[in-house]
Amino acid sequence: MGPEFDRCVIVDDDDDILLAARLLLRPLFREVITARTPEDALPKIERHTPDVVLLDANFARGATDASEGLAWLDRLTQLDPEIVVVMITAHAGVHVAVAAMKRGATDFVPKPWSNDRLLATVRTAAALRRSRVAAGAPRPAPASKSPLLGHSPAMARVHSLIERAAPTDANVLILGQNGTGKEVVARELHARSQRAGQVLQTVDLGAIATELIDSELFGHVKGAFTDAKTDRIGRIQAADGGTLFLDEIGNLPLHLQPKLLTALEQRQVTPVGANKPVKVNIRVIAATNMPRDRLMDERVFRQDLLYRLNTVEIALPPLAERPEDVIELAEHFLALYAERYNRPLPTLGDAARAALIAHDWPGNVRALRHAVERAVILSTRTVLDPEDFGLEAGVSRPAPTPTPQAADLNLDRVERRLVEEALRKHGYNITGAAAELGLSRAALYRRMEKHGL
């Protein structure tokens, strides 16, 4: 069998490192291109669109803060936003890890590396990139294509609520941890409503900078503030006639909550800087991963707005509380990804089934979906084992991570521990945990996927 992948570019100022990496990676790639400086590497990267770039973090003699490597990382991601960069660093500190993640690195290899780990890291990075490119589809697949699966008693209640609430114009509030399927429920509600032929306008309030939320939701008129060069219709108005899906509603700043309440009560919006309101006809679906008790705290969320939004409330339990759904979901995703990646459909072995059911899935259905995708891409077995999903046979939870010790500087473990700690601290609120780690939500999801969280 020939090499699995096309091209890899390695950038390091140390000839020994370049030689070692070239020898190690040659069986994986048709061509391994080396460069001693990023300046040399740039035209090669532009010309060859490599599957993976291995980039040293430190170039200047004696430099240890990785600033040069990070600056080059920025240039590379600007050049190709899809680029897969694995950082190599001899001075692996957590701050370097976090800074590089924030700026789009896919992974890290501390130097001196272990050959197995370098190979595994590079192979995973290359496989994921190639599969995505071949599929021509960014992940995750559009949720609209995913029907709402699950026959557990909890999901049966959810289906029944959707059936009853969808055709009415009642506002619906969907509660549930990250990855439990809130967006799928919102789409299902819209699809089964009388507004199905109209627009479903989604606003992810967790993804918009706080200072922009006002004009994003309500719109603005030209000259309302310095950057308002033209009139801009807000998302509420853009949803006119259809459904407005306010995702991560818990992130709506307190000072804007009365404004949204007024808009919903009066069925009209006043764009920033305008003096006349505009009529709108919308049905509102909102979702949040905020635990109910926080949402009931007047200091966090205005209760009058909450009552306006939760005419019907649909709570999605964490996946761990509905183990009956795990195999149905896993088999659905297996079929989906086997087809997408053009692989023979593997089956779940008994041990894999047991491990999938026993796992506590803190990242819920999203994490299960990613674990299945990875298994489809990377496994060559026809009957899948727990290891194909990054799980251990007969272990229901990931081994508890040891308390930080000065001796444990393994970047991978440190990263996993930081991500876990941040998630726990923020009650699995992705926006909060991402902010604390200094990552975008997308980058945090990638870390969660990588560590099977």
Ligand SMILES: Nc1ncnc2c1ncn2[C@@H]1O[C@H](COP(=O)(O)OP(=O)(O)OP(=O)(O)O)[C@@H](O)[C@H]1O
């Ligand atoms: N019951 C389900 N049936 C089929 N697919 C599901 C189900 N629940 C979740 N998924 C899939 O899991 C992934 C996460 O779901 P979704 O985006 O709806 O979660 P969410 O609760 O909105 O997450 P977040 O709060 O993090 O945005 C999606 O790919 C979705 O298709």
